[in-house]
Amino acid sequence: MAGRIRVGIGGWTFEPWRGVFYPDGLRQKDELAYVGQHLTATEVNATYYGTQKPATFANWAKAVPDGFQFAIKASRFCTNRRVLGEAGESIAKFVNQGIVELGDRLGPILWQFMPTKQFDVDDFAAFLKLLPTHVGGVALRHALEVRHESFDDPAFLALAQNVGAAVVFADHDDYPAIKGHDVGFSYHRLMRTRDDEPTGYTAEEIAAWASMAREQSAKGDVFAFFISGAKVRAPAAAEALIVALR
Template identity: 80%
Template sequence: MAGRIRIGIGGWVYEPWRGTFYPQGLRQKDELAYVGQHLTATEINATYYSTQKPATFAGWARTVPEGFQFAVKASRYCTNRKRLAEAGDSIAKFVNQGLVELGDRLGPILWQFMPTKQFDPDDFAAFLKMLPASVNGVPLRHALEVRHESFDDPAFLAMAQAAGAAVVLADHEDYPRIEGRDVGFAYGRLMRARADEPTGYAAPAIADWAKTARQMADSGDMFVFFISGAKERNPAAAQALIAALE
């Protein structure tokens, strides 16, 4: 059964978007609502840096329309460590901070690893075992963004699939493009937006990504986020991809 394709950006507070994506004079407190009106998803960056309050998640959920979803970036204290097997307390703190307040606006959790983090089968297996399938009865979906070429390994792909975790498909100059196996949803992060291209990615590239998104959505929901690169162009890139899919 085909899934739904959601397209978004990283976060929603970024000064260069004011007057380019956001209308001139739009209040900062209204920016998330504007994202909700024009895109279909966004990544929450704040959770990577610090714990949020349940009321904050509830407020974000109320601000966006039905069908919109947030990908939640996991705390750096979970992933930026020498031994992932020791991340249990940090993972528990992260998932129990109030994510459930997002309700049906809760998308996948993004677990991002440093580019220097190499694949250690035993350590990574221990980490995956600690990722909860649900919190307070709410199912959780996990996406793994690995950035070291050592993860381009059938053992890692099998391990991720067995855990039901998606492997992030990255479009980046320096990170490997690792194609994960089917786990019922997929996650892409597109990081090559160019400042000299009004839509960040040229029209042929947008068309290619629309085709890729449709193919990956054949087996479940597909999330695509335009992040970093020429960040000022990412909202336009997301809107161009949404238009191409229509």
Template identity: 80%
Template sequence: MSGKIRVGIGGWVFEPWRGTFYPEGLRQKDELAYVGAHLTATEINATYYSTQKPATFAGWAKMVPDGFQFAVKASRFCTNRRVLAEAGDSIAKFVNQGLTELGDRLGPILWQFMPTKTFDAEDFGAFLKLLPAQVDGISLRHALEVRHDSFDDPLFFDLARDAGVAVVHADHPEYPALRGHDVGFSYARLMRTRAEEPTGYSPDQIAHWAAMARGHGAQGDAYVFFISGAKVRAPAAAQALIVALR
């Protein structure tokens, strides 16, 4: 089952992108539309920090073209807790805040955990059972970004696979680069862009990520985001990958 490869960045409001990615003089309210015209996805960061209004999601959806998708970062109140099994109310509040207003622009939900969060099979298994398969009749896809070496455990990968949840592949100097099972889509966050490299990653590295994305795309939808590192280079890296995939 081949899928669509979407490539993007984290968010769209970042002052150093003005004049480097965004043209000089572009109005801030037009920045998301500019992202939509030049990339194929972005992560929504605001949802990690606070609840948004349904009208806000609807407005974002109208600013981007057909085919573009938003990955939605789940609320920190769901994931930054000692006992994940008690996150049910927070998860319900998060998924019911108006995500469905994104319509066909809704991509995966990213559940990001602190680097100090360690793997507890019973608690994590209980958390996965709390993730809804749909809201208001719209199917949801979930991706887990775990950042502690204890998750490099066959039991964790089996739990994620059985729940139909993707494991984020992170390229980061400190977090483990985990590779989960095929669950019909994949999610990568590439976080080692360098300021001295015009496209963040070298051409050879971009070619490597393109090959990875093609491999994942042969199995289902693939999402690749350039996030931290030298964040000012993230849009150039994403554009270089889009070119490499053509």
């Protein structure tokens, strides 16, 4: 059975989207619900910078319809450290802050590493062993976003595959576009939207992303997020991809 393709943006609070994506007069507290009505996922950045309350996750879950999912970016205290193998306490704090309150709205956890972080096979293996498979009875899926060219290495891909972690495919000018092995789901961060293009990417580029997503959905769920670049165009890009996938 084919996986589900979910398409989204980064977060939902961004002032320039008001009057462009969000209709004039929409209350800020209703913006997440609006995202839920028009897109199928969002990537949460707030969890990278600080711990959230269980009630916050519960409220997010209530605001969106069935099938919508939140990809949660892991805390920087887990990934921005010299020795990754010493992140156990930070990882435990992150996964136990209340993300289980999202229930079936919980998508993958995104573990994002600094562009200066280089691949060290032993340290990275130690880090991956710390990633839990479940929390509070809820299964966890992990996606690894690495930004240094040293990770373009069969040893890294093998480590990720062995623990069932997806390797994030990044469309970016500066980061390597690494394609991982099939682990049952895939994760794309599309970061080259342009302001002079109404849908961020051209129609031909959107069609190419749709083709890539369809191909990968044969192996499991697909998550595609329009992030960064000309951020004001991200919702239009996401909506265009959803249309192209129909």
